[in-house]
Amino acid sequence: MSLRYLTAGETHGPQLTAIIEGLPSNLQLDFEELNFQLHRRQKGYGRGRRMQIEKDTAQIVGGVRHGRTTGAPVALVVANNDWKHWTSVMNIEPIEGGDEAKRRVHRPRPGHADLNGGLKYDLKDLRNVLERSSARETAARVAVGAMARQLLAAFGIKVAGQVIRIGEIEAPPNRLPAEELARLTEASSVRVVDKETEARMEAYIDQIKADGDSIGGIVECVVEGVPVGLGSHVQWDRKLDSRIAGAVVSINAFKGCEVGIGFEAGILRGSQVHDPILYSEERGYHRASNNAGGFEGGMTTGEPIVVRGVMKPIPTLYKPLASVDIDTREPFTAQVERSDSCAVPAASVVMEHVVAWEVAKAFLEKFGGDSMEEIRRNYDSYLEQVRSY
Numbered sequence: 001m002s003l004r005y006l007t008a009g010e011t012h013g014p015q016l017t018a019i020i021e022g023l024p025s026n027l028q029l030d031f032e033e034l035n036f037q038l039h040r041r042q043k044g045y046g047r048g049r050r051m052q053i054e055k056d057t058a059q060i061v062g063g064v065r066h067g068r069t070t071g072a073p074v075a076l077v078v079a080n081n082d083w084k085h086w087t088s089v090m091n092i093e094p095i096e097g098g099d100e101a102k103r104r105v106h107r108p109r110p111g112h113a114d115l116n117g118g119l120k121y122d123l124k125d126l127r128n129v130l131e132r133s134s135a136r137e138t139a140a141r142v143a144v145g146a147m148a149r150q151l152l153a154a155f156g157i158k159v160a161g162q163v164i165r166i167g168e169i170e171a172p173p174n175r176l177p178a179e180e181l182a183r184l185t186e187a188s189s190v191r192v193v194d195k196e197t198e199a200r201m202e203a204y205i206d207q208i209k210a211d212g213d214s215i216g217g218i219v220e221c222v223v224e225g226v227p228v229g230l231g232s233h234v235q236w237d238r239k240l241d242s243r244i245a246g247a248v249v250s251i252n253a254f255k256g257c258e259v260g261i262g263f264e265a266g267i268l269r270g271s272q273v274h275d276p277i278l279y280s281e282e283r284g285y286h287r288a289s290n291n292a293g294g295f296e297g298g299m300t301t302g303e304p305i306v307v308r309g310v311m312k313p314i315p316t317l318y319k320p321l322a323s324v325d326i327d328t329r330e331p332f333t334a335q336v337e338r339s340d341s342c343a344v345p346a347a348s349v350v351m352e353h354v355v356a357w358e359v360a361k362a363f364l365e366k367f368g369g370d371s372m373e374e375i376r377r378n379y380d381s382y383l384e385q386v387r388s389y
C-alpha cells in the first residue's frame, strides 16, 4: 500500500485532523522539528491577525510509541485556538444559545470557493464552503509533510524553499545548497536570501495592504540528495514530476508549477536546454547543468529537484470587488472576512511540505518496506546497483 493521507476539519472548528497510512515502523520522530515546521508556516510578512491567535502544534494521537512509528496509521491533530471565539457559530452539535445563522456568508468573494461550493453542495450559507476551503487546512498538510521530510532526512535528502517573486518585485536568482538556503531564508520575513529584496518586498506588501488590495507571487522548492530513478516513465500516473505539479497546484491559490527552467524551455533551443551527461569515478553519471530541474522521463536524474509554484493574489479584498447577493440576486460588493494580504512567504513553507510528501511517497514505492531497516537495506543495495552500472 502506498503512502496516503486525508485531512478533515474547518478553519474555525475545534481542530484539524490528519490520518497518514503507509509510514514504515521505526521512524524516529523529532516532535520539536515537526512543530518548528508548523511555526514556520505561520510566519511571513503580509499575514492577517489570525496568526497572532494561533500557536500551531501537532498532537500525535495514534501510530507512535515513545517517539517511534509502529507501522500503524499515524493520526494527528492541530487545535484551532480561534475555536473558542466561534463556538456559538461553529459548534458541531446544536447548543443552547448557539447561533448558526450568525456570521452567515451570502455575498460570495470572487476568487474564493464560495460561489461554486454553494451551488454545488446546495448550501445557502457560504460559510459552510469557506470553512473548509480556507488554507487553514495547510497546517495539517505541513504536519503530515514534516513527517515525510523526516523520513527523507534519514536518507540524507534535504528540502528547502525560497520566495522568488512577490508581485512586481523579483529576488535575484541563486543556486545555494539546500542547508544554506534554509538558513538564510529562515532569517527573512519574506523568505528571500538578501536583505535589500526583503526590504523592498515588505514596503510593497505594506502598500498593497494600504490600498485594500492583495498580491501573489512565485516560490521555489529544492530537494537535494535524491537518488536517480524515483518515479517512472512507464505509466502516466507514476511520473513524479507530474505528481509534484499536481500537489503544488493543490495548494490553495496556487495556479501553476514549473519544473526546472519550466516555461523558458518553450523559448530556448534544444542545445541550450538539455543537460549534457558526464561521468566521473567520484560522482558517477551526472549532469553539466540542471535545466531539467532533476527530472527526465518522469524519473529523478539524481540532480536536485527544482520546482516553482505561482500563487495568485489572496481573494478576500478589503476593497471588495463586485459580486451578487445570493439572497436577492442583486449586485452587491463581496463579503469581507478577516484576511491575509499576502501569504506567499507562508505558502512557500506549504510547498516544501507537499513536495516532500510526493518525494517520500515515490521513495517508499521504490524502496518499499515495512520498517526503516528494511527500506535501508533496499536503498543501500540499489545505490550499489547504480554505482556499479
Ligand SMILES: Cc1cc2nc3c(=O)[nH]c(=O)nc-3n(C[C@H](O)[C@H](O)[C@H](O)COP(=O)(O)O)c2cc1C
Binding pocket: 048, 111, 112, 113, 133, 134, 135, 138, 251, 252, 253, 254, 312, 314, 315, 316, 338, 339, 340, 341, 343, 346, 347, 350
Ligand atoms: C497560506 C495561505 C493563506 C491564505 N490566506 C488567505 C486569506 O487570508 N484570505 C483569502 O481570501 N484567501 C487566502 N488564501 C487563498 C485561498 O485559500 C484560496 O484562494 C481559496 O481556497 C480558493 O482556492 P483557489 O485559489 O485554489 O482556487 C490563502 C492561501 C494560502 C496558501
Ligand SMILES: C=C(O[C@@H]1CC(C(=O)O)=C[C@@H](OP(=O)(O)O)[C@H]1O)C(=O)O
Binding pocket: 011, 048, 049, 050, 051, 054, 133, 134, 135, 136, 137, 138, 139, 252, 337, 338, 339, 340
Ligand atoms: C487560518 C489560516 O489562514 C487563513 C486562510 C484563509 C483562507 O481563506 O484561505 C483565511 C484567513 O482565515 P481567518 O479569517 O480565520 O483569518 C486566514 O487566516 C492559516 O493559514 O492557518
